[in-house]
Structures are given as C-alpha cells and as structure tokens.
Amino acid sequence: MARRKPNLDELLDKLGYRFENPALLDEALTHVSAPKADGQSYQRLEFLGDRVLGLAIADLLYRTFPGAPEGELSRRLAELVRRESCAEIAIAWDVGPHLKLGAGEAHSGERRNQTILADVAEAIIGAVFLDRGYEAARNLVEGAFKPLLEAPRRPLRDPKSALQEWAQGRGLPPPTYAIVEQTGPDHAPKFRVVVRVKGTENEFGLGTSKRIAEQAAARSLLLREGVWTEEEHGTA
Structure with missing residues (x-):
C-alpha cells in the first residue's frame, strides 16, 4: 500500500502558524542527509531556536510563577527545554512524516529519532522567529509547552x-x-x-x-x- 504523501497544511494547522516565508519551514524540516540539501539543513535554525526557546520559556515561567525563587525557575526551565520535552512537542506537531531525510536515514526509522525530533522542534521555533519575530515565536512556544508546565514528567529536583x-x-x-x-x-x-x-x-x-x-x-x-x-x- 502506497504511503500517503504528507500534507503540509496539517503541520501548519498543528503549529497554529502560517509562514510569510515558507522556505524557512522547509529548511527547518531538512536533515543534513537529505538529497540536494547543499548544506542547507535545520542545524543553523536549531542553534537559533534553542536560544529563542530558552528565552520564551524563561519569560513564561517568570510570568506564570511570580512567587517562585530562582532555583525553582531554573529547575522548571531545565525540565521544559530538555531533549525529551522538545521531542514530545515535535511528536505532538507530527513533524516526522514531513522530515526530509536521506534514503538510509528514512529507512532506518530516523523519523522517530528523539534527537532529530527535538532538534527539528527547535529549528521550527527558530524559523518562526526569523519569519515574524520574537512575539510570534513566543506565542508558538507558549501554545506548545504550556500543557507541560503544570505537569513535569520528572521531579523538579534531581x-x-x-x-x-x-x-x-x-x-x-x-x-x-x-x-x-x-x-x-x-x-x-x-x-x-x-x-x-x-x-x-x-x-x-x-x-x-x-x-x-x-x-x-x-x-x-x-x-x-x-x-x-x-x-x-x-x-x-
């Protein structure tokens, strides 16, 4: 049975965002192994998105927990920006079918690789930041990560x-x-x-x-x- 071609509109609906420059999303979904990547992969956007995510989560925590001390805010931040949390967001967005991978990576199940999924989630955040600025990226982050805010997946203190x-x-x-x-x-x-x-x-x-x-x-x-x-x- 032929695999259904992924509809990018479905991903955009889950993001709740429409790109002014769709090429940014295309880059955010492109793995370095993809044919004709020509060096344009999600890696640079992931670098940027990682920093934007940290700021947006810190901003959200500061406003959500006005009485929390710095130590608690730091622990909550670490919990929310860790790889597993970012991969969880990518799964909720269902980015896997939309990833552009090399043939070997696609056949070896890399669409479910947590590291790749986490990196792509950050790359998408970076793409939104470049597309329409910090406020748009912050709104994307808050919409995606707020459900994790009150229910951390592990103790806040190690x-x-x-x-x-x-x-x-x-x-x-x-x-x-x-x-x-x-x-x-x-x-x-x-x-x-x-x-x-x-x-x-x-x-x-x-x-x-x-x-x-x-x-x-x-x-x-x-x-x-x-x-x-x-x-x-x-x-x-």
Whole structure:
C-alpha cells in the first residue's frame, strides 16, 4: 500500500502558524542527509531556536510563577527545554512524516529519532522567529509547552540535589559518593555506587554511568528515609 504523501497544511494547522516565508519551514524540516540539501539543513535554525526557546520559556515561567525563587525557575526551565520535552512537542506537531531525510536515514526509522525530533522542534521555533519575530515565536512556544508546565514528567529536583538539600537542612555535611564496583566491557560498563550521609546507613545505586548510578543511590536513600515517596519519585 502506497504511503500517503504528507500534507503540509496539517503541520501548519498543528503549529497554529502560517509562514510569510515558507522556505524557512522547509529548511527547518531538512536533515543534513537529505538529497540536494547543499548544506542547507535545520542545524543553523536549531542553534537559533534553542536560544529563542530558552528565552520564551524563561519569560513564561517568570510570568506564570511570580512567587517562585530562582532555583525553582531554573529547575522548571531545565525540565521544559530538555531533549525529551522538545521531542514530545515535535511528536505532538507530527513533524516526522514531513522530515526530509536521506534514503538510509528514512529507512532506518530516523523519523522517530528523539534527537532529530527535538532538534527539528527547535529549528521550527527558530524559523518562526526569523519569519515574524520574537512575539510570534513566543506565542508558538507558549501554545506548545504550556500543557507541560503544570505537569513535569520528572521531579523538579534531581535526586542528588534533593539529597544535598535534605542533608544541609539537617545540618549535615554534603553526601559523598564512591564507585564500589565496575563491571562490563569498556563500551557498555555498569557502575555500582555508594552514597554516604552522616548519621544514616549507606545506600547503593546501579547505572550505566557513574552519574546515573549516583542518582540511583541518592534516590534510594531519599525513598528509604521517607523524604520522597514511591508514588511521586519511585521511578527514574
């Protein structure tokens, strides 16, 4: 069965935006592997869109949470501009069918690649910024990202930061971490890390990197001490 040719109007309807210069959208949807790309891919627009996105989200957070301290605003910003969030927006826009890819990339499922989707979402934001300025780009960002604002997909504080704040609140020295075991081949190592907090039992964590293992150990200690609950923070 022949694949239906994607209708660009459907994408524009989901964006809620019409380009004065459609070539900008075309560039935002073009991967470097695409035939006849001639160096014109979404990469430069993604660079620009990343900065516009950060400003627009910071602007939105500042207005939405007038009483929030800088630390909370920074954590919310990091949550909203991370790759997974941007890829989620690209999926909601259904940009995958509209991507211009090389034959190899198209056949290997790159239309669903989170990194590419996240980059294209930022490229589209950059394209809107060039097309009609910051206000248009801000409106696009707010319309797309506001549903994520009140329901972050992960804790606003990462486990290591939360554990350090908890220890400091109890007048304790900062937690310390150490690798107790490393297994597996060099290209796919596994780490076992211990976290120590004065006055508590040690806790351990496993991960495919030292950082992931440290976060797992901190999470386990927070859960054990009742600082976090399984319902809210039990999964990574």
